[in-house]
Each structure stands twice: as C-alpha cells, then as structure tokens.
Amino acid sequence: MLASSWEASADLRSFKVKLRKGVQFHDNFGEFNAADVVHSMAYYTNDTCKASYSDYFRNNPGTDIEVINDHELIINTVERPALIYDYWLSEYRGVPISSRAQFDQGCPQGSSQYE
Known part of the structure; x- marks a missing residue:
C-alpha cells in the first residue's frame, strides 16, 4: 500500500492519509508524493477516464484534496459520506497512482516491485 496510515472522520466526510516515504516510481521518475495522488484523483474524476472504478x-x-505536505493529505467531501474512500484506502482494493511526470509523457507507470 502507498498509504502508511489513514483515519476517517466520524461522519465519513474526510480522510486524513499519511503516505509512505521513499517509494520510487519506475524509470527514475522520482519519489511518490501527495501531488501524484492529487493528479491521479483528478484524472479518475475526468469524464475521459475509462477506468472501471x-x-x-x-x-x-464536492471532493477536495488538501495537501498538507509531500507525504500527508486530507480528502474532504461535502455532499455525503464518501464510502468509496474507505474502500479505496483499504487493503482489499487499491487505486493506481501514477507519477504526474510519467503521465504527462503518455506513459503512466507504477511503483511496485513489478515493472
């Protein structure tokens, strides 16, 4: 998992996420950070995205991602409890996060041990 820990608010409208430090993207595209999460989530909410989820x-x-620093962020929702984030942050199901630099070059890749 790319999150080292996360915590949901009592009303399930915000999720504070701490990201793993030192995770490197393949092909020397740098260290995974909060900006990559913001970019990936913006892509997944775009109408052109064909990902099944x-x-x-x-x-x-109304979802907003507040970046605290390179390895910490808060996902806020305003309209209703967002159970999708509870699901997304669980070990059962993950959502790929791509390096912004790789994505801009048309070659999004991951950061796992498999290339």
Whole structure:
C-alpha cells in the first residue's frame, strides 16, 4: 500500500492519509508524493477516464484534496459520506497512482516491485 496510515472522520466526510516515504516510481521518475495522488484523483474524476472504478469517484461531487505536505493529505467531501474512500484506502482494493511526470509523457507507470 502507498498509504502508511489513514483515519476517517466520524461522519465519513474526510480522510486524513499519511503516505509512505521513499517509494520510487519506475524509470527514475522520482519519489511518490501527495501531488501524484492529487493528479491521479483528478484524472479518475475526468469524464475521459475509462477506468472501471472512475464512476465511483465521479459520483462523489464536492471532493477536495488538501495537501498538507509531500507525504500527508486530507480528502474532504461535502455532499455525503464518501464510502468509496474507505474502500479505496483499504487493503482489499487499491487505486493506481501514477507519477504526474510519467503521465504527462503518455506513459503512466507504477511503483511496485513489478515493472
């Protein structure tokens, strides 16, 4: 998992996430950080995204990601409890996060041990 820990608010409208430090993207695209999460989530909510889970994110209007620092962020929702984030942050199901630099070059890749 790319999150080292996370905590949901009592009303399930915000999620504080701490990201793992030292995780490197393949092909020397640098260290994974909060900016990559913001970029990936913006992509998943875009109408052009064809990922099977993108509708879950598009159907949570008012979602905002507040970056605290390179390895900490808060996901806020305003309209309703966003159970998708509880699901996304669990070990059961993850959502790929791509390096912004790789994505801009048309070659999004991951950061796992498998290339």
